[in-house]
Amino acid sequence: MKKTLRSSLVALGLTLLPLAAQAGTVTVKGSDTMVILAQRWAEAFMKKNPSMKIQVTGGGSGTGLAALQNGTTDIAMSSREMKEAEEEKLRARYNTPPTQFSVAKDGVTFYVNEANKVDTLTVEQLKAIYLGDTESWKAVGGADAPIVLYSRENSSGTYVFVKDTVLGGDDFASAAQTLPGTAAVVNAVSKEKNGIGYGGAAYAKGIKELKIKKGNEAFAPTAENVKSGKYPLSRDLFFYLRNKPSGDVKAFIDFALSAEGQAIVTQVGYFPVK
């Protein structure tokens, strides 16, 4: 019987030997904020390496990190740091701690309609607005009109960043309408004259970006202010991997962090890390 069992185990072991990963294709999934940037990187990288295929899809940071855990993506894009619970799940499944790369910087921008006369707010004022404590633009120097709140879905890294950094971990006002992407937020604010929304700087076209007041100075989400850290709502954009990079994945990350890759960061409207 022992022999039979031994043979069975060996046969099963051989059957379960791993299949080699598909060479030449790298999948990148996650943050909607980073989709355009990653697509530009992918286009430039594939032009230089015609045999390689980079597949980029969005869905939100949480979706990308879940895909990394499920083994359905090679790289997860995230506009927030990985949560401890996510990290622990990955480590339990793959027996190695995940690897994090900061690939670009972004200033989370708050938008208002061009017709709104408010152009500067403090983080505290933003917090009061998004918690629902301040309901009229009049309270922050604007017109006597109700504030219409736009937010992102909770799978979004931008949502988590604003919740943690601006709201101090508290929940958004129930009146905040959740929209499925930064582009949708920008679109909604551009149509609603009393609207306010937030998102990445790369999408902030056609509406007014708010300056954030810190002390006696107000800072716009410009490259200098984000890189210098003066803009209070700047953040890193990340690539996450299950383990250390190798092969095609490493080549793509090396490209994103190269001078050429970081030039693309600037072209897209974000800020380089190098």
Place this chain on the structure above:
Amino acid sequence: MAQAASSQEQLPPPPASEPREAVQPPATEPQQPPANAYSVPEGSPSIDERLSADEHRVESLEEQNTETKNDLSALKKLRFSGYIQSRYQYQEPLDDTGTGGFSRFTVRRGRLKATYTGDLAQFMLQIDAVPAGVTLRDAEATLFIPGTKQQLSLTMGQMKWPFGYEGPQSSSDREFPERSRVVRNMLPSERDRGAKVNGRYKFLRVSAGVFDGAGTDSGTTQDNDKEKDIIGRVGFDLKWIAGGVSGWYGQDLGKLPTDTFRRAYDRSRLGADLQAYFDVVPLGGTSLKGEFIAGRTYGAANNATHLDVPAHGWYLLLVQNIGLNDAVAVRYDTFDPHNGQANTANGDMPGADNAVDTLGVVVQHHFGENLKVSATYELPMTQVVAQASDPKDNLFTLQMQARF
């Protein structure tokens, strides 16, 4: 289309100077609107009015969509999860006559968990539905201390003891079908009723609480004494290496043969655990985990089976991932049920309290994200003396785990 037809019908007569052919329709074909043209009766809304009405309809749909999304957003806080572990097990006959041993199918675990996580509170309920019945595994009410970003919490209810690594680890994450022998003896059922505080600060992890102490396998739904047990773990997590030390102090009421009446005996444990993760083998991640536990008064069934008995044990586990979906693990564990007591023999069988070492090997494969299949072979080696021999109790387990 409708506009073109109606404007032709209402065409004013042309000025006399204009050539008649230019505006008059052919005399042989009477002017008829096309079959598919709309006719706009007098007093109907204009195009602008209809566009405006459509816009309002779209806005209304957008509002309904937003409302639905808000409702769904609240539902996202409610999460259902669970897993089923179905097994085939084969244990060889205990002797050459073919007696003992088994060949059987079992459903070892059938867990269903509901968790609702809000900003300040968490509800968690887990049941286990198996052929033997449905039992409550966890029922936790948690308060996240305000201002701590859910890094500090207080939980009351029925929960896992905050002791060691393998005890609190989910059975669905573990490579081997069962916990090591020392953990099974020192933390039977792994759960108890009580209250605990859980905190995280940077790399530090602290969890401590007060519990009834008897565990949920004690056979009673209420504690049998007023003595509470204090249990806790202080740990660290530096990503590639994590670990901690655990302690347990309490008392258990019981009566030894030498006692006239029941009296309180110490129930205590001390433990240390360490987990290291490496990314050095090109095939995949490697982890090495170990844990040592020593304690007094242990065992299931009211913890009275080994009253005031000191025992200890440890295990070492090596796991090697092979690619994304496969892993191989080897575990060696040892348990001495009675410190300092010499091994004995009962005829040709070893004594009940002889130390047991177990070597196990498991091969596992993930089919996608929801299904894991593992094949495990375990060789328990009971220490023997005199004419006693190690029982033939090697165990093969083929397990399918479906999780969502």
